[in-house]
Amino acid sequence: MLAYFVIIPILIAVFLYVFPSSKAGRLIAVITQTALVGLAFYLFFICKSRDVVSNIGNYESFLGITLRADALSSVFIILTSFIFLIVAVYTFNEKYNGLFWFLLFIWEGLLIGIFLSRDLFNIFVLVEVTTVAVAVLIMFNRDNRSMYDGMVYLMINTVAVQFYLFGTGYVYKLTGVLDIDAAAKVLEELDKSSLILPYALIITAISLKCALVPLFSWLPKAHGTPGAPSAVSAILSGLHIKGAVYLFIQFNDLFKEVVVSEFFLIIGIITGIVGFIFAMSQKDIKLILAYSTISQIGMIITGLNNDDIYSYTGSLYHIFNHALFKSALFLSAGIIIKIYNTRDIYKIRGVLKRSPLIGAVIIMAILGIIGTPFFNGSVSKYFIFSGTSLPVGGAILLINLGTIITFIRFSSILFGKPQTEPDPAKTDKCKQAAVLVLGTLCLVGGILGEQLIEFLFNVKVSVDTAGYLQKSALFTASAVGGYLIYKLYIKNSPRLKQVREIELSFRGMCVSVGAFFAVVLVVTKLFA
Amino acid sequence: MVFDIIEIFSVLMFFISFYGLITSKSIIKSVVSILLMESAVIMFFLSIGYTSGIMPPIGQNPETETVADPLPQALMITAIIIGVAVVAVNLIMLISLYRQCKAKDWDAAKKKSME
Secondary structure (H helix, E strand, O other), X not given: OOHXXXXXXXXXXXHHHHOOOOHHHHHHHHHHHHHHHXXXXXXXXXXXXXXXXXXXXXXXXXXXXXXEEOXXXXXXXXXXXXXXXXXXXXXXXXXXXXXXXHHHHHHHHHHHHHHHEOEHHHHHHHHHHHHHHHHHHHOOOOOHHHHHHHHHHHHHHHHHHHHHHXXXXXXXXXXXXXXXXXXXXXXXXXXXXXXXXXXXXXXXXXXXXXXXXXXXXXXXXXXXXXXXXHHHHHHHHHHHHHHHHHHHHHHHHHOOOOOOHHHHHHHHHHHHHHHHHHHOOOOEHHHHHHHHHHHHHHHXXXXXXXXXXXXXXXXXXHHHHHXXXXXXXXXXXXXXXXXXXXXXXXXXXXXXXXXXXXXXXXXXXXXXXHOOOOOHHHHHHHHHHHXXXXXXXXXXXXXXXXXXXHHHHHHHHOOOOOOOOOOOOOOOHHHHHHHHXXXXXXXXXXXOHHXXXXXXXXXXXXXXXXXXXXXXXXXXXXXXXXXXXXXXXXXXXXXXXHHHOOOOOHHHHHHHHHHHHHHHHHHHHHHO | OOOOHHHHHHHHHHHHHHHHHHHOOEHHHHHHHHHHHHHHHHHHHHHOOOOOOOEOOOOOOOOOOOEOOHHXXXXXXXXXXXXXXXXXXXXXXXXXXXXXXXXXXXXXXXXXXXX
C-alpha cells in the first residue's frame, strides 16, 4: 500500500507531462492530489495504532527495500500532500510547460519516498534525484542569476551527498545491513569510537541540507532566487527543508550513542540568531523570507535537541506551522511581485488597499510566524519555550524578537502609498483561494493548538493558562521592544547594506563544509 | 578502529578531491573534483567485505569457495549511474551558464549573476 504514495504523484507527473496545456488535465491532477491527501489521512489513522510496513519485492524485512510509515512519518506525508495540493491549486491557471509539471510532481513522490524509506541507500538515491529535480526547477526561467544560484545549489548538495554516501558505506561496513532499524540494533552493540567517523560524515551532509550555521549559504540562493517560480520557492522553504529535518531526527536516533545534543543546541541557537540578522537586512522580499526560514529552522533544531518532551513536541508542531505560514508568505509574495513588478520592499506599498484579501492573508501569516497569541506560531513557540532552562529560553526569546523586527520591517509593504502604479490586471481566483486556505489554517492551528498536537503527535500536552498569559505578556513586551528597536536603530541603519553584501562563494561554502565536519569529529570524539 | 589499505586510500582520495573543490577557481575543475570524490566512495564500497583470494560473485560459484559480498557492488552500479547523470546535468548547466554569462570560473559567474 505504501508504494502508492510514491507512485501516484509520479503518475500525475507523467500525465501532466503529456497534457501540459489542457485545463481538464490539470483538474484531474488536482482531484487525484485531493484523493492522495485523503489516502494520507487514512494511513495516518492506521498508523495511530500500528506501524505500516511494506517490503518491496516480498523479501524478508532487513534484506530487501523496506518502506515503513510510523506515527511521525505519516504526519509528514499529510503535510507534503497537503502543501502540494495547495500549490497545484495555486498554479492552476499558470501557463508552464510540461517539464515544470513533471518535475513538480516527481518532486512530491521523491519527498514522500524520503519520509517512507527505511533504507540508507534508498535515501541517498532519493535525496540525489530530488537535488537534480529541484536544481532544474530553480533555473526554470534561465536568467543569469538563477543559473548561477541553481548551479551552486546543485554542486554543494552533490558534495554533501557524497559525504552521506561515504557515511552509509561505513555503516554498512560496521553492520552489514542498510536497513535503518536493523542497523540501529547492531550499532547499539558496537564500540562508540567506531561510530564517530560515520556519524560525522552523515551528520555533516544532513546539517548542510538543514542549512545550519555555517552551512546555510546555499539556502537563500535556492529559496530566494528571483527567477524561480514562487510555487517552487514556497515548497522549498515550507516543505523541502523539513525533509532534511526529518532525516536529522532519524539519524540522531540511529546514532544516539554518540550524539552530542548540546552541540546541536548551540548550533541551533546560532543559526536562529544569524538567520534573523541576515533576514532583517535584506530588501528583496523573497530573500527576507528565505533568511527567515534559516532562523526558524534554527529554532526547530534547538527545540529538538533540548532534552524535554515539551520542547520536542513543540518543535514538531513548529515544523508543521512553519510549513503553513511560510508557504502562505511565499505564495502571497509571488502574487505581489506579479502585481507590482518589483521585489524591493521599499518600492512595494499599499498591498492592503490594492488587494485586501492578500493583505489579510499576509497579516495572518505574519501574526503566525511572530507568535502572536491565538495564532499557530504562539502555541508551538510556547511549548518550545516552556521546556527550556533559562539561557536557552532567553535565546529562544531573542530569536523571536529578531523575527518580530524582521516582520515589522516586512509589514511596511502593507500600508502607505505605492511609488509605482500597480498593475491593474485582475488577480487569479485560484491563487487567492490557495493562499486564503493557508492563512486561515494559521488561525485555526492557534485556536485548536492543544487538540491538534494531541491529534497529530499523540502527545498529551496542556497549555498552562498562567504560563500562556505570561508568554503573551512576554510577547507583547518583545513586540513593543521590537517596534522601538526597529524605529530607533534598524530602519535607516547603514549597517543593513554591509550585512546584505556578505556572501560566501562556492569555495567558501566548501571550506565551511570541511570545517563543520572537522568540528563535529572533534566534538564527538571529546564529549560522546 | 582497524583501517585497511583500501580504506585509508579512499579516505585520502576523498579529502584530496575535497581539497580540489576548495582550491579550484574553475567550475569544470569543481565538477571533476566531485567526480573524484564519488570514485573514492565507490572504491571504499567495493572494498567492503573483500579479503584477498576471495572469488567475485559472478555466475555459478562452487559452494566450497567464499565469494565477495555482492550487495555493495550492486549498489555501486546504481551509484555510478546516478553519478553519471548528476555530472551530465552539471556539465549541461555549465555549458548554458557559459553561453549566457561567458563565465568559466566561479568568481566571474558570481559577478555576472549580480548584474
